[in-house]
Amino acid sequence: MYVTTPGGGDGSLRLAARDRHVWALFTDWCAATDQPPIPATPHHLARFLHDNPAAPATQRRRVSVINTAHRRQGHPAPGTDEAIRRALNATRGAQLRRVSAVVAKRLPQIPIAGWPAGLFGRRDGLILALAAAGVGFEQIARLRRRDITATGDHSAPLLLSVGRERIDLPESPEIPMVSIYLEWTEVLGFLDQNHGTRTIARHFEAGRDLAGFDTAYRTDYRPLLTPINRWGHTPLAPAPLTARSVAAITHAHLSGKAPAHTLPPRRSRPDTAPDMHSIDGNRDLDTHYYERGTQARRSAHQDLTDVTDLLDDIEDRADQLLAELASILDDVT
Structure with missing residues (x-):
């Protein structure tokens, strides 16, 4: 059975009868604290939960009802805030605290200068x-540039949009989220204004600052995070990282096995040009040259048949990495 109950704003919302008392408790608390029930901020929801203690299951139920009421009126659900999710799920909170501690140790070791390591x-x-x-690998892979916004104030959290949900990504001394985000958007902004990898490579090699190139991407639907090949090239056509790649990158850094990302050695060129031989029109070819040529091609074809097995082996190793990562970051997704 559904009933119509005031939404605390314009219009009304329909809630199941068993949810009426939860919504009534919340609206009464909002009236007592002079706060609008819709839209409620994550901070106000956290205060409500603090002022009305209950068993974890009951608190989760309350958050679910309040989230539902907000979604039905077209507002972001305040209960999707990561701080509230951690408070309601002790296991998730403990796991993410462990991950955060490891990330805080790894971040100072990750270069943001030099080429291509800084990229x-x-x-x-x-x-x-x-x-x-607490953002899952699938969500990270799907992020578009417009999904994260920063106010420019390093004390304010980043605002992340996932679907219709709005999530605060708080700043902390251990993990300076805003600075980390701006360092990457500086790269994106520079590449937008200066096409070609060589230009940004010279900036990194010279140790030049990229400050000022970060841009607000309020309507930009291009992927936020893209693949980078060993030479520092990003795709010409915007392409996102896959969730498997995000998981592998995270695992490599958390386990301390991230590659150094140095450029492959350049091939040395001979100081002098090779001797040029004129074509001898009177030279006779070996009578067995054709058989030797076809045999060489047959051998090459046989060698290339192993490429598929090699790629399968790489994929199996990637699956193994993902499985190992799940043991480190259980429930992060």
């Missing part, structure tokens, strides 16, 4: 910070 470091630092904040 990788800025992207990976944001991935680690988001994972420590």
